[in-house]
Amino acid sequence: MGGEIEMESELGKGTTLSFTLPMLAHKAIERPPEISLPYPTIRLYETRAPTRHVLEHLLQRWEAKPIAFNDPEQAQLLILGLEFGDFSPERHSHWQTIIDQTSCPVLILASGNSFDLPSLHLPHGGEILYKPFSRAQLVTSLKQLLLPGAAKNKTAETLLALPNASQSxxxxxxxxxxxxxxxxxxxxxxxxxxxxxxxxxxxxxxxxxxxxxxxxxxxxxxxxxxxxxxxxxxxxxxxxxxxxxxxxxxxxxxxxxxxxxxxxxxxxxxxxxxxxxxxxxxxxxxxxxxxxxxxxHSTPTLKTNSKAAHKPGFSHTAPATLPVVDLEMGARLAGGKEYLAREQLKRLIDSLDESEQHMRSAFAQQNLPTLLDWVHGLNGASRYCGAPELALLVETLETRLRTTGLEHVEQLLEDLYQAMARLRTHRPLLLRH
The missing domain is CATH 3.40.50.2300 (Response regulator)
Structure with a gap:
C-alpha cells in the first residue's frame, strides 16, 4: 500500500511498532458542513480559550456570526459555557438574572451532569448540553433552536419534559x-x-x-x-x-x-x-x-441493624452477624415477586462452585484482573438476592481489590468462601418450594 513499518525493541523494556501510510480523504475534498444556518448572530460566553476558539470556528463554518458576550449587537441565540462553580448559589442567581434579561433562546454548555447541577429556568426557550458533548449533539441543538420547522416552539420545559405517561x-x-x-x-x-x-x-x-x-x-x-x-x-x-x-x-x-x-x-x-x-x-x-x-415494587438497598453493613469498609468480621438467607429482603429486591427471588437465589447458589474455582485459581496466580472479573460478577449476581452475608462480603472484597490490589485480601477471601459454603446448604430448602 506504499507505506512503511518500523519496529524498535529492547529486551526488558518493550517493543514499539509504528507505521506510516499515505492516504487521501474521499476525493481529497473537505468534508461538507453538517448544518447551514440562516446567518444568525450568536452571543458566546466561554472562558476557556481553546473551547471558545473551537466554537467560534464551528459557528462561522456553519454560517453563523459569533459575537463577544458584552457586544451590544442583538443576537438570536446566547451560548453560555458554564463551569461547575457557576452553579454555586451566588453564581447561579447571577446567571439566572442574565438569562431572565435575555430575549432570545439560551444554549447552556455545562461542565457537570444533570444530577450534580441545579437547573436554570430558560424563559425564552433553550437547552442544556453537558460536557463533554459530541459535534453531532451541538448540531442537533442548533437545528432545534435556530432553524424554522426543526422544532415547533420548543421551550426549555417541553425540551426536557418529553413524553407523558400515556405515551409509549x-x-x-x-x-x-x-x-x-x-x-x-x-x-x-x-x-x-x-x-x-x-x-x-x-x-x-x-x-x-x-x-x-x-x-x-x-x-x-x-x-x-x-x-x-x-x-x-x-x-x-x-x-x-x-x-x-x-x-x-x-x-x-x-x-x-x-x-x-x-x-x-x-x-x-x-x-x-x-x-x-x-x-x-x-x-x-x-x-x-x-x-x-x-x-x-419497593426495592430498598441492603439494610440491616449492623452499622458495618451500611459502611462495609475493610472489616471482615461484621458480616458474621448477618443472615445467610433473607427471603423477605430477596422478594423486595425482586420487585415484590417471591417466586422470582427464589429463582434468583437458586441461580446464585448454582454459580458458586464455578466462581470459587476461578477465584482461587486467579489468586494463586496473583492475577488481579481475572480475580476482579469473577468477584465483580459474583457481586452483581448477589445484588438482587436475599443473601445479605454474601452480598456484604463480596462488596467489601471488591472495594479492597479496586483500592489496594491483592494486598491483605487472604482473610476476606477465606471469609467469602465460608459464606459461599453456608449459602450452598440452603439449596435443598429452596427446592422444596
Whole structure:
C-alpha cells in the first residue's frame, strides 16, 4: 500500500511498532458542513480559550456570526459555557438574572451532569448540553433552536419534559447476566413501557443500527466490549443516539470511576441493587414521566441493624452477624415477586462452585484482573438476592481489590468462601418450594 513499518525493541523494556501510510480523504475534498444556518448572530460566553476558539470556528463554518458576550449587537441565540462553580448559589442567581434579561433562546454548555447541577429556568426557550458533548449533539441543538420547522416552539420545559405517561416509551437493557436482565425488565414492566434486552455490547450495536430507544440501562463491566466502549460506539451511530440518555448500571463503583464514566459519554450511574426511587427519578429527569413503577415494587438497598453493613469498609468480621438467607429482603429486591427471588437465589447458589474455582485459581496466580472479573460478577449476581452475608462480603472484597490490589485480601477471601459454603446448604430448602 506504499507505506512503511518500523519496529524498535529492547529486551526488558518493550517493543514499539509504528507505521506510516499515505492516504487521501474521499476525493481529497473537505468534508461538507453538517448544518447551514440562516446567518444568525450568536452571543458566546466561554472562558476557556481553546473551547471558545473551537466554537467560534464551528459557528462561522456553519454560517453563523459569533459575537463577544458584552457586544451590544442583538443576537438570536446566547451560548453560555458554564463551569461547575457557576452553579454555586451566588453564581447561579447571577446567571439566572442574565438569562431572565435575555430575549432570545439560551444554549447552556455545562461542565457537570444533570444530577450534580441545579437547573436554570430558560424563559425564552433553550437547552442544556453537558460536557463533554459530541459535534453531532451541538448540531442537533442548533437545528432545534435556530432553524424554522426543526422544532415547533420548543421551550426549555417541553425540551426536557418529553413524553407523558400515556405515551409509549422504549428502553434498552444491556447486561451480560441473564438474571439481571430478567429482574430489571420485571421491575420496569408497565403497559406504556416497552423493554428490549440484549446480552452484549455487540448485540446493542446491531440493535441500534436499525432502531432507536428513549433510554438505555448499560451494564459497565461486560466481556468483549464493555459498557463505556459500547456507549461511545452508540454515540457515533447518529445524532439521535448521540443524545439518547445512557445510564451506567453496575454492582460496584468508586467515585473516581463514576466521574470518568460521565466524562466518557454516560449520563449517570445507577448502583445495583437498583432502588425504585432512583429509577423514578431517572425516568422523570431524562424522559419527563412519572408513576411508571408501581409502589408495590419497593426495592430498598441492603439494610440491616449492623452499622458495618451500611459502611462495609475493610472489616471482615461484621458480616458474621448477618443472615445467610433473607427471603423477605430477596422478594423486595425482586420487585415484590417471591417466586422470582427464589429463582434468583437458586441461580446464585448454582454459580458458586464455578466462581470459587476461578477465584482461587486467579489468586494463586496473583492475577488481579481475572480475580476482579469473577468477584465483580459474583457481586452483581448477589445484588438482587436475599443473601445479605454474601452480598456484604463480596462488596467489601471488591472495594479492597479496586483500592489496594491483592494486598491483605487472604482473610476476606477465606471469609467469602465460608459464606459461599453456608449459602450452598440452603439449596435443598429452596427446592422444596
Amino acid at each position: 416509551l422504549t428502553l434498552l437493557i444491556v447486561d451480560d447476566n441473564a438474571s439481571n436482565r430478567e429482574l430489571l425488565k420485571t421491575m420496569l414492566e408497565d403497559p406504556t413501557l416497552h423493554v428490549t434486552t440484549v446480552e452484549s455490547g455487540y448485540q446493542a450495536l446491531e440493535f441500534a443500527r436499525t432502531q432507536n430507544v428513549d433510554m438505555v440501562l448499560m451494564d459497565i463491566r461486560m466481556p468483549g466490549m464493555d459498557g463505556v466502549q459500547t456507549t461511545q460506539a452508540l454515540r457515533r451511530l447518529s445524532s439521535t443516539w448521540a443524545r439518547c440518555p445512557i445510564i451506567a448500571v453496575t454492582a460496584h463503583v468508586l467515585t473516581s470511576e463514576r466521574q470518568k464514566w460521565l466524562a466518557e459519554g454516560l449520563d449517570d450511574v445507577l448502583t445495583k441493587p437498583i432502588d425504585e426511587e432512583q429509577l423514578h427519578l431517572l425516568l422523570q429527569r431524562f424522559l419527563g414521566v412519572t408513576h411508571r413503577l408501581t409502589a408495590s
